[in-house]
Amino acid sequence: MAAAGHPSGLSRERQLELYYWMRLTRTLEERLVALYRQTKVVGGLFRSLGQEADAVGSAFALERRDILSPLIRNLGSMLVKGATPVEILKQYMAKADSPTRGRELNIHFGDTERGFIGQISPLGDMVPVMAGVTLSFRMRGEDRVGLVYVGDGATSTGAFHEGINFAAVQRCPLVVVVENNGYAYSTPTSKQTLAKQFIDKAIGYGIPGERADGNDVIASYEVTRRAVDRARAGGGVSLVELVTYRRKGHAEHDNQSYVPDGEIERWEKDNDPITRYIDRLQGELKFKVADVEQVDARVRAEVDAATDEAERSGPPEALDALVGIYADPPREQPLWYRQDVASAVDAHERPEGWGTWQEGGRK
Amino acid sequence: MTAEITYLEAIREALFEEMERDANVFMLGEDIGAYGGAFKVTDGLMAKFGEQRVIDSPISEIGIVGAAAGAAHMGMRPVVEMQFIDFIANAYDMLTNYVATARYRAFLPCPMVVRGPSGGYVRGGPFHSQNPEAGFIHTPGLKVVYPSTAEDAKGLMKSAIRDDDCVLFFEHKYLYRRIKGVMPEGDVTVPIGVARVAREGKDVSIITYAATVYKALEAAELLATEHGISVEVIDLRTLAPLDDEAIEKTVRKTNRVLVLHEDTRTGGIAGEITARINETCFEWLDAPVLRVTAHDVPLPYAPPLEDFVLPQVSDVVRAVRRLAAY
Numbered sequence: 276m277a278a279a280g281h282p283s284g285l286s287r288e289r290q291l292e293l294y295y296w297m298r299l300t301r302t303l304e305e306r307l308v309a310l311y312r313q314t315k316v317v318g319g320l321f322r323s324l325g326q327e328a329d330a331v332g333s334a335f336a337l338e339r340r341d342i343l344s345p346l347i348r349n350l351g352s353m354l355v356k357g358a359t360p361v362e363i364l365k366q367y368m369a370k371a372d373s374p375t376r377g378r379e380l381n382i383h384f385g386d387t388e389r390g391f392i393g394q395i396s397p398l399g400d401m402v403p404v405m406a407g408v409t410l411s412f413r414m415r416g417e418d419r420v421g422l423v424y425v426g427d428g429a430t431s432t433g434a435f436h437e438g439i440n441f442a443a444v445q446r447c448p449l450v451v452v453v454e455n456n457g458y459a460y461s462t463p464t465s466k467q468t469l470a471k472q473f474i475d476k477a478i479g480y481g482i483p484g485e486r487a488d489g490n491d492v493i494a495s496y497e498v499t500r501r502a503v504d505r506a507r508a509g510g511g512v513s514l515v516e517l518v519t520y521r522r523k524g525h526a527e528h529d530n531q532s533y534v535p536d537g538e539i540e541r542w543e544k545d546n547d548p549i550t551r552y553i554d555r556l557q558g559e560l561k562f563k564v565a566d567v568e569q570v571d572a573r574v575r576a577e578v579d580a581a582t583d584e585a586e587r588s589g590p591p592e593a594l595d596a597l598v599g600i601y602a603d604p605p606r607e608q609p610l611w612y613r614q615d616v617a618s619a620v621d622a623h624e625r626p627e628g629w630g631t632w633q634e635g636g637r638k
Numbered sequence: 639m640t641a642e643i644t645y646l647e648a649i650r651e652a653l654f655e656e657m658e659r660d661a662n663v664f665m666l667g668e669d670i671g672a673y674g675g676a677f678k679v680t681d682g683l684m685a686k687f688g689e690q691r692v693i694d695s696p697i698s699e700i701g702i703v704g705a706a707a708g709a710a711h712m713g714m715r716p717v718v719e720m721q722f723i724d725f726i727a728n729a730y731d732m733l734t735n736y737v738a739t740a741r742y743r744a745f746l747p748c749p750m751v752v753r754g755p756s757g758g759y760v761r762g763g764p765f766h767s768q769n770p771e772a773g774f775i776h777t778p779g780l781k782v783v784y785p786s787t788a789e790d791a792k793g794l795m796k797s798a799i800r801d802d803d804c805v806l807f808f809e810h811k812y813l814y815r816r817i818k819g820v821m822p823e824g825d826v827t828v829p830i831g832v833a834r835v836a837r838e839g840k841d842v843s844i845i846t847y848a849a850t851v852y853k854a855l856e857a858a859e860l861l862a863t864e865h866g867i868s869v870e871v872i873d874l875r876t877l878a879p880l881d882d883e884a885i886e887k888t889v890r891k892t893n894r895v896l897v898l899h900e901d902t903r904t905g906g907i908a909g910e911i912t913a914r915i916n917e918t919c920f921e922w923l924d925a926p927v928l929r930v931t932a933h934d935v936p937l938p939y940a941p942p943l944e945d946f947v948l949p950q951v952s953d954v955v956r957a958v959r960r961l962a963a964y
Contacts, residue, residue: 317761317939317940317941318761318762318763318939369761369939369940369941370940371940375939376940377938377939377940377942377943378763378764378936378938378939378940378943379763379764379938379939380762380763380939383763395764395765396722396724396725396763396765396766397724397725397727397728397765398697399697428696428697429697431696431697431698431701432697432698432699432728433698433700433701433728434728459668459696459697460668460669460673460676460721461669461672461673461694462668462669462673462694462696462697466694466695466696467696467697468696532673533672533673590940590941590942591940591942591943592942593942593943593945593946594946595943596933596935596938596942596943596944596946596947597933597935597946600934600935600936607933607934607935609933610903610930610931610933610953612930612953612956612957612960613946613953616952618942618945618946619945619946619950619952619953620945620950620952623941623942623945624759624941625761625941626759626760626761626812
C-alpha cells in the first residue's frame with residue numbers, strides 16, 4: 276500500500292475541510308440510523324462507516340466543473356460535490372421535496388449543475404455512462420474531468436468491462452475509482468477476483484493504475500489528484516484502487532454473519548479513517564484540539580438543523596406519481612378506475628424491511 | 639399434521655429436496671452460499687451440500703446465466719438466483735438470444751431455472767420492485783412461472799427444476815413471509831402450464847397471478863358481502879405457456895372477465911390474455927374484457943406514489959362492479 280505523502284499541496288483551510296466532510300458524513304449517517312430505528316427512513320439504510328476518507332479524499336481532487344458518479348458508499352463524495360444534509364435526509368425519508376420527489380431511494384440522486392450524476396442499483400452501469408459524459412467533454416474541448424466509483428463487486432460486471440474499455444480506447448478524461456472495501460454484500464474479494472489487486476486489471480485495458488490506502492484521506496486525495504491531472508492533461512483513463520474496509524453490513528439489516536470474528540473490531544480500533552486523520556491534524560499538521568472540536572460542533576448543528584427541516588416536509592401527493600416519465604407529455608393520465616380517486620388505499624402499509632435481521636439475531 | 643411454512647420456506651424446501659434427489663442440481667448466485675441469499679431463500683444449502691453445489695458467484699449475471707446454460711447442455715440442472723429479479727435485465731441477452739433459442743437452433747437442451755425475488759408493494763424503489771415477466775413471455779423458448787401460494791411455490795419449483803427447458807421462476811417478495819401453507823406429504827409437484835381456481839364464483843372472473851391474487855380475493859370477499867357479486871378468481875401460476883383451457887372455462891362460466899396484474903399496462907400479459915379471449919370466446923362475453931394493472935410508470939419509492947402506481951383492492955372492486963353492471 277502506498278504510504279501517505281505529505282499534503283503540501285493543500286492549504287491549512289483545505290486540510291481542515293477534509294475533516295469537516297468526513298465528520299459530516301459520519302454524523303449524518305448516525306442521524307440516519309436514529310431515523311431508521313424510528314421507522315422514518317422508508318427503505319434500507321446504507322452506511323459508509325470506515326470508508327469516509329476514500330469517498331471524501333477522492334472527490335476532493337475534482338474541480339467544481341468536473342462530474343462524478345457516486346456509488347452507495349459515497350455519501351461523502353456527494354457532500355463534497357455539494358449535496359446537502361437536508362437533501363439526503365429528505366431523500367431517505369421519501370419526502371415530496373426530496374431531490375427525486377419520492378421517486379428514488381437513499382443517495383440515488385444527482386445534479387449535473389453541482390457535478391454529480393445519480394447511480395442506479397445495477398452495478399457497473401455508471402462506468403459506460405461516465406464514459407459518455409467524459410466523451411462529451413473531449414468532443415467539445417471542455418476542460419472537465421469525470422470520476423466514477425465502483426466497488427470491488429462491480430468490477431465483475433459486463434458493464435464495468437465494456438465501459439472502461441470504451442473510455443480507454445476513446446481516451447476519455449475519466450478516472451475510475453475502485454473502492455475495495457473487502458466485501459460485495461457478503462462476498463469477500465477473494466470470491467470476486469483472483470487478481471491480487473484491482474489495479475492489475477488496468478494493464479488489460481492499457482491504462483495506468485495506482486493503488487492507495489483508502490483510509491488515509493490525504494493519500495486518497497493525492498492518488499486521485501494524480502489521475503485527475505493526467506485526465507485533464509489528455510492522458511485518458513486511469514484506474515485508482517482505494518483500499519478500505521466496510522465496517523457495517525451491506526445495509527442496516529445485514530448482520531454480517533459472514534465476517535470472521537474480530538475483523539470489524541480490528542479495523543475500528545486500528546484503522547478508523549477519522550481517528551487517523553484527527554491524530555494527523557493534531558500531530559504532524561499542528562491543529563489544535565479546539566479546531567477539531569469546532570468542526571464537530573458545526574457539523575452537529577448542521578445535521579440537527581437539517582433534520583428539523585427534513586422532518587417538516589410531507590410525503591408526495593399520490594397523483595405526482597404520474598409526472599415526469601416523458602418530456603412530452605409531461606404527465607400521464609390516471610387509468611380509468613382512478614379518474615376521480617385521490618388515493619386508492621386508506622393507509623400506506625409499512626411492509627417489513629428487506630432483510631431478515633432484527634435486533635437479537637437472525638429470524 | 640405438518641406445520642405451516644412460509645412461501646419462502648416452501649421454495650427452500652423444494653431446493654433442498656431437489657438437490658437431494660438429483661446430484662446434477664446445483665445453485666449459482668450472488669451471496670447465496672455463506673450468507674444464504676439476500677432474502678435467505680438458500681439459507682442452509684451450502685452447509686448441507688457444500689461450496690461445489692452452492693456457488694457464491696461474482697456480481698456477474700451474464701456470467702452465471704451463461705454458465706448455467708453451458709452446464710445444462712452437459713446434463714447438469716443449474717438453478718440461478720437473481721439477487722433481485724430486476725437484475726435479470728443484465729442477462730437479457732443471454733436468456734433471449736442464447737438460452738431461449740438453444741434447443742430450436744442447435745438441439746442443445748437448457749434444463750435450468752432462473753429464479754429471484756420479484757414485485758412491489760415493498761417500498762423497494764425502481765430497481766428492487768420490478769415485474770419483468772412480459773419481456774420473457776414474449777420470447778419463444780422460455781417458460782415463465784409466478785406462484786402465489788406456498789404449496790404452488792414448492793410444487794412448481796420442483797417441476798421447474800425437472801423441466802427439460804429453461805424456466806424463469808418469479809417469486810413475489812411481498813409474499814415471502816406473509817403467505818403460509820401446509821405442504822403435501824411426499825414428493826409432490828405442481829405441473830407447469832396449469833392454472834388454479836383460487837375462488838369459485840359465477841358472476842365475474844378475475845384472471846390474475848402472484849401478489850394480486852390476494853388483491854383479487856380480498857376484493858371478491860368485499861364484492862360478495864357488500865354488492866352481492868359472485869367473483870371467480872383464477873390464479874394462472876404459469877404465464878408461459880398460458881393455460882388457455884382454464885381461461886376459456888371461466889369465461890364461458892361467468893361471461894365477464896377482469897385481467898389483473900401488478901406489471902405495467904402497456905405490453906403486459908393482460909393484453910395477450912384479452913386478445914386470446916377475444917379470438918376464442920367472443921360470443922361468450924357479456925362485457926368487454928377489462929384490465930386492472932400498474933400505471934405505465936417506473937415504480938417509485940415513496941409509499942403514496944407506489945400505492946398510486948400499483949393496482950389496489952379498490953380498483954378491482956370498481957372494475958368488477960363495472961363489469962357486473964353490463
